[in-house]
Amino acid sequence: MAKTFFVTGTDTEVGKTFVTRALMRAARQAGKKVLGYKPVASGCDWVEGELKNSDALGLQAESSIPLPYAMHNPYAFAPAIAPHIAAREASELISIARIGEGLARLKETAADWIFVEGAGGWRLPLDERHFLSDWVKKEHLPVILVVGARLGCINHALLTLEAIRHDGLVVAGWVLNRVDPQMSHYQDNANTLKQLISAPLLGEIPWLEEGGAEAVDSFVDLSPLLK
Structure with a gap:
């Protein structure tokens, strides 16, 4: 049975896909067969007669096992708006059962x-x-929590962690991703987060210029997830 992690963020546009792909790449380099799953996505384009999301396509590209796109992303909506609003506009309901069935099918593969x-x-x-x-x-x-390093991230990170733990779930780790290169006192904020977050730090990703993302997995440490 595949070991499964859920990657969330302190907000939108904090680099969840960027970090998820880095984790997948690092896992592949550690000899694991990996799959990416994006249950719900909005902001999709028509590609070969099918709505597809660029983030989900990225997860599909990093996956070890070739599978149809729909197995990576069962709910795809065209407007780049909140998915529940996009679903309502499309006269569709997002079913928790269907999302779970999609994950179950992925677990039936040879993925680690x-x-x-x-x-x-x-x-x-x-x-x-x-x-x-x-x-x-x-x-x-x-x-796994992705913290987008920008003004307000300490509050967002701590509140998100509080909510996750209140829901009775384990925080397997967190990643600090510098999304604002102009953030004032970045290192002071990073140090505060490291002191306050009682979960393994899986990586600290600096601001990367275009092209630097190819080596992003070098900033990720999967060892806490291997235990």
Whole structure:
């Protein structure tokens, strides 16, 4: 049975896909067969008659086992808006059961590890009553938190960690990703986060110029996940 991790972020646009791909790449280099799963995605384009999301395509590209796109991303919506609103506009319901069935199919493959990437932050609504975090709780998935290093990230990180633990889930680790190269007092903020977060630091990713992302897995340490 594949070991599965859920990757969430302190907010949208904090580099969840970037970090998830780095984790997948590092896992492959450690000899693991990996798969990426993006249960819900908005902001999709029509490609060969099918709505596809660039983030989900990235996870598919990093996966060790060739599978149809829909197995990586069961819910794809065209507008780049909150998925529950996009689903309502498409007259579609996002089903927790269907998301779980998709993960179960991935677990039936030869994958050793599966990285599930969320959308937005921890409390992403699926409809008026359910959150994606409800599904993560149902699956009892260990969580990896991506902290986007920018003004306000300490508050966002601590509140997100509090919510994850309140839901009874294990925080397997966290990654600090510098998304704002102009952030004032970056190192002071990074040091504060390291002191306050009682979970393994899996990596600290600096601001990378275009082209530098190819070596991003070199900033990731998977050893805490191997235990």
